[in-house]
Amino acid sequence: MTAEGSLEEETVQDTGxxxxxxxxxxxxDEERRLGPTLEALVRHLTASGDDWxxxxxxxxxxxxxxxxxxxxRDPRVRLVTAAGTGRGKGHALRLGVAASRGRRVLVTDADLATAPAEVEHLEKALADGHAAAVGSRAVPGATFGDRQHRVRELLGTAGNLLIRATAVRGIRDTQCGFKLFDGDKARAAFAASRVDGWAIDVEVLRYFQRAGWPVAEVPVHWSHRPGSKVRPPDYLRFLRDLARLRTPARADLLAAALFLVLSVALYAGRFFDPAHRYLTDSLQDQNQWEWFFAVTADNVAHLRNPLFTDLQGFPGGVNLMANTAMLGLSVPLTPLTLLAGPAVTLSLVMTLGLAATAAAWYRLIRKRLVDGRxxxxxxxxxxxxxPPLVSHANAHPNFVVLFMIPLIVDRALRLCTGDRVVRDATVLGLMAAYQFFLGEEPLLLAALGMLLFAAAHAAARPDVARRAVRPLxxxxxxxxxxxxPLVVYPLAWQFSGPQSYDGIEHGTAPGTANSVRALLAFAERSLLAGEAGTADxxxxNPTEQNAFYGWPLVLLALAITVLLWRRPAVRALAVTASAAALLSLGPRVELAGVSVPGPWALLDGLPLFESVIESRVALVCAPALGMLLAAAVGRLTEHGVRGAVRYAGLAAVGLxxxxxVPAPLRSEPRAEVPAFFTDGTWRSYVRAGETLVPVPLAEPEAAEALHWQTAAGLGFRMPGGYFNGPYGDGDRTGVYGVPLRFTASLLRDARYTGVVPVIDPAAREAAARDLAYWRAGALVLAPQPHADVLRExxxxxxxxxxxxxxxxxVWDLHKSPHG
Structure with a gap:
């Protein structure tokens, strides 16, 4: 059988x-070396008493x-003859393993550099539960007879380092030609291989690792045999094949492309014209996030502290480290923001970030759970x-751009094997630090989910947990x-720097914690089953619909758990999803009209958790449920599953x-920025050290002034704004926006009531104090509802x-009232 699956001419003397x-x-061309090799093999196998x-x-x-x-003329010694000229070791092994009938399969080179008696050590590894055992020259305990030329040894060492760095983790000697496999697993792995050269060893071992089949590396005695056919060009072919193994398969590239298509379709209303389109359900968050990207780029371009700015909330300013400014992307994307504007940067970050997150989960699932694409x-x-991720896709890139989370999960799992602990831990530390600058709350929720999974998996496989706990x-x-060391200064700035705060109290409004109904209902942005009234x-709000997985998916997940209960990973995933759902119900849970303590009460008020919106914990359910679905689809598509069962199962997944399936996010034309800001007219009214005061001041419910400021190139400061900061006057409780001074509150009331308030001398005096506090150079009123009331x-x-x-x-405050 060739790599492409067609039949090839071969001679097989017995099938039995x-x-x-x-x-x-x-x-x-092994006429000289093959005879003694066969004699030694037959002698050893006959003495073993096994059938072979x-x-x-x-x-x-x-x-x-x-x-x-x-x-x-021994029926137990069979010949398989490949048609045509020699195509390489990989091609030969693929044919030989396909023709094998053994419950175990030993692969050995024709030179028999490792004696047949060494197979006993490999047999013990399979008896201990491993699916394959590699005879190794590179682990403690290996011994040598005659050695290779020093140059060949150096080339081999370099090759193994390259293999371990790029393709197969934890195995030091993939190329030793003496390996024992579980027969059925070997036939599956070699049948799936595509490499014709030496690199087939790497490809097959990588297949075993991706399938979750444990591989042992066993020390053996090895002696160099003269007559090696490996030449320098063969090393180049090996490197070529290794590079091909690292190149994603077309199907994997297609999966990534489909994720990108899905992401672009979701953002279609804004993606093709981000500067002039606004995501309706983002409320004021699109204005805020564009401002974050703009102010970070401005700070970097002017070599200012990227952790702070006084462009908003003047004179106090904004602690950007305490406001999820996503410095891990906003800083490196500074050139794009300066060139194309923050609207384009934010649009690309959210669209490409969502697709990259899906691709990262795809890679993790293929590597750790199922092989089927x-x-x-x-x-x-x-x-x-x-659904909850689609909800956050309206406005919260920190909960959409999560491509680092699957990478962190994978690296943490590597630690459990005990191989290269320091290296993997170093990479994990760097990954966690980078995710810290993308979003701390997603990192906290990911850590919580990993802890839940680890506890559940340890309960299911205590033997595995005992081996993993020390290296982990x-x-x-x-x-x-x-x-x-990478995050300590930003953390100190976040919690102790200017405009830092202790935590944000979200209260007990509906949606702060999920209800059971929220977990079972359908999301507002569902293409076919949207329930806007229920979801609201x-x-x-529309950006915080943190559950809404729908009752069919919940029932399917329950069925998958029952049917695949024997798999420890399935049990652990089910526990993770269930525990996260329970935690998302908050500190008090309503059951049949009775309020009882919920699991979140154990975490409520603890450091780090004090600012978490409880309903967001249900975001942990998304990857757990996704992996349960992957396990089910993988099982249904395995060879041997009856057609009726397969089609019924896949239909249930589809239903x-x-x-x-989400509908594209709603968008609308964006209001034009007044020419006063875009043409630079504002410069005539705001002097150095002064602010421009929008009427009314920017706040979380109305932050369009942030867009004006961005359109003006961040050339002026302004009081008020939309960010997280302390309440003030010694109270470090976190609030959204700035505590309203008299004038800000008065203007806000006028906008929402449409009534001109009573203005007496005391009010004018208070306004004068506020304008002086803000160092106001001018007040500006743009077209908006109740503009006449505000102007009066x-x-x-x-x-x-x-x-x-x-x-x-415009009210120019440099002129006297009678000027």
Whole structure:
């Protein structure tokens, strides 16, 4: 059987029933060395008492290699002859393993550099539960007879380092030609291989690792045999094949492309014209996030502190480290922001970030859970495009751009093996530090989810947990030591710097914590089953619909858990999703009209958790449910599953996912920025050290002034704004926006009531104090509802009429009231 699956001419002398051990020997022009090798193998296998066979694959020999085998006339020694000229060791092994019948398969080179007796050590590794055992020259305990030339040893060492760095983790000697496999797993792995050269060893071992089949590396005695056919060009071909193994398969590239298509479709309303389109359901968050990207780029361009600015909230300013400014992206993307504007940067970050997150989950699922691409795609699509993630896609890039989370999970799992702990822990520490600058709350929720999974998996596999706990704890200590120096100063600034705060109290409004109904209902942005009224009533707002997985998916997840209960990973994933859902119900849970303590009460008020919106914990359910779906689809698409069962199962998956398919996010044309800001007219009214005061001041409910400031190139400061900061006057309780001074509160009331307030001398005096506190150079009123009421209010407060300039009303505070 070729790599492409077509039939090839071959000679097989016997087919019979299964045997205990198959020995596969690839051979090309091995007339001189093959005879003694077969004699030694037959002698050892006969003495072992096991039933056996030897399969020699003649890969286009030009000498009497094939005749050596057929001349033995032993039905247990079979010849497989490949058609055509020699295509390489990989091709030969693929044919030989496919022709094997053994419950175990030993692969050995024709030179028999490792004696047959060494197979006993490999047999013990398989008896201990491993799916494969690699005879290794690179682990403690290995011994040597005659050694290779020093140059060959150096080339081998360099090759192994490259392999471990790029393709196969934890195995030091992939290229030793003496390996024992579980027979069925070997036939599956070699059948899936595509490499014809030496790199097939790497490809097959990588297949075992991705399938979760444990591989042991066993020390052996090895002696160099003269007559090696490896030449310098072969090393180049090996590097070429290794590079091909690292190149994503077309199907993987297609999966990534489909994720990008899904992301662009979701953002279609804004993606193609980000500067002039606004996501309706983002409320004021799009203005805020564009401002974050703009102010970071401005700070970097002017070599200012990227952790602070006084462009908003003057004179106190904004602690950007305490406001999720996503410095991990906003800083490196400074050139793009300066060139194309923050609207373009934010649009690309959210669109590409969502697709990258799905691709990262796809990679993790394929590597750790299932090998099937369709199964991995299904799971990753739910992990990245689940209803709560689509809700956050309106306005919160820190909960959309999560591509680092799957990488962190994978690196943490590597620590459990005990191989290269320091290296993996160092990488983990760097990854965690980078995610810290993308979003701390997603990192906290990911850590919570990983802790839940670890506890559940330890309960399911205590033997595995006992082996993993020491390297894991050691690795986490190293990772912490790497991460902390990188984040300690930003953390100190966040919690102790200017405009820092202790925590934000979110209250008990509907949606702060989930209800059971929210977990089972359908999301507002569902293409086929959207329930806008229900979703609005059960959530804080359209950007915080943190559950809404739908009852069909919940029932399907329960069925998957029951049917695949024997798999420890399935049990752990089910517990993780269930625990996260329970925690998201908050500190008090309503059951049949009775309020009872919820699991979140154990965490409520603890440091770090004090600012978390409880309903967001349900975001942890998305990847857990996605992996459960991937496990189910992977099982349904395995060979041997009956057609009726397969189609019924896949139909159930489709029916559960169909109501979750999101509709494109709503968007609308963006209001034009008044020419007063875009043409630079504002410069005539704001002197150095002064602020421009929008009427009314910017706040979380109305932050369009942030967009004006961005359009003006961040050339002026302003009081008020939309950010997180302390309440003030010694109270470090976190609030959204700035505590309202008298004038800000007065103007806000006028906008919302449409009534001109009573303006007396005391009010004018208070306004004068506020304007002096803000160092105001001018007040500006742009077109908006109740603009006439606001204009009359300001006229009375400052004692003169405003002036119409470039589309806005302006009150120049440098002029006297009678000027």
């Amino acid at each position: 029933n299964a045997v205990g051990l198959s020995v596969v020997v690839p051979a090309r 066979e030897i399969v020699v694959v003649d890969d286009g020999s030009t000498d009497a290699t094939g005749e050596l085998v057929t001349a033995r 369709a199964a991995a795609f299904t799971g990753a699509a739910l992990a990245a495009f689940a 704890m050691r690795g986490l200590a190293v990772a912490t030591a790497v991460c902390l 009533a059960l959530s804080l 559960a996912l169909l109501p979750l 209010t300001v006229d009375k407060l400052v004692g003169r009429h405003g002036r119409r300039v470039d589309g806005v009303w």
